[in-house]
Amino acid sequence: SFSAIALVSSQCSITGLPLVRNISEIPQDNYARPGLSHMTVAGSLLHGMKEVEVWLQTFAPRSHTPIHRHSCEEVFVVLKGSGTLYLASDSNGKYPGNPKEHFVFQNSTFHIPINDVHQLWNTNEQEDLQVLVVISRPPIKVFIYEDWSMPHSAARLKFPYYWDEKCYQAPNKKDEL
């Protein structure tokens, strides 16, 4: 069950944060993913959100998300740069198969249909790709694929996700403290 969530350490406390926050002062990290800068603008574990979460992410040229799927909704707004969305929409097969390529560009928006396997790349060698990302039902539960021919059933659950690891505390671990 992912329903019960506790917070650990004062860095993860939702109390004491100002209501209005300067986005440029929000901590950012690459979470050991080269070329990534991630900020949780409004988050479940950091800010007490229950139904939506908002991220600001910057991808350096050639950096990208994993190939992945999730059962929550996801909306992207491209603030800067351009790139390529790879999207495998046929979820009837045993594995994603060849994805369709969609060019994404500054001031464009797109959303990922629920459970469709996808990957966002900064395929523009010249500049960073910056996106605002909205997801539903945080914290996000992600299934990661090694390649597009990996069976859906072999995709690996990554939960908590990179930026949720520090503040997420599994329900049954709570009792041990």
Next chain:
Amino acid sequence: SFSAIALVSSQCSITGLPLVRNISEIPQDNYARPGLSHMTVAGSLLHGMKEVEVWLQTFAPRSHTPIHRHSCEEVFVVLKGSGTLYLASDSNGKYPGNPKEHFVFQNSTFHIPINDVHQLWNTNEQEDLQVLVVISRPPIKVFIYEDWSMPHSAARLKFPYYWDEKCYQAPNKKDEL
């Protein structure tokens, strides 16, 4: 029940829209609210979203939202300009009472706690206030107050909301067509 939603007219059809959309080509309207420009970037009725909705709104100087509340979550990201958020957080009283004033500014973010009565004003005489707005559980159901001393029980339900009116079709009306 708001659960069953049908679509009317081809303007409201979610079919045939490209996956990646240029935000500057999304239709905008003021919905008879002076000083407002509203765009539905990713919407329930227009784009088939079920769990989140994203708007881009611009408020001319002195323009504002109604005083209102809703039971969904709402996150703002201020893209341009500045203004004032009025927020009445004590929902234990019979009416909202005097709201707290929060200065909001370019590159700031804030969210509205569920059911807190609030109003956003562009209180900057010099420039437009532009915000990206995220809500959960679309389409939004809003209770509107005439002033801060109106009892919660007297607030008027506005549903469908301004930008949902054209495409929302009430479940029981469907049978009459």
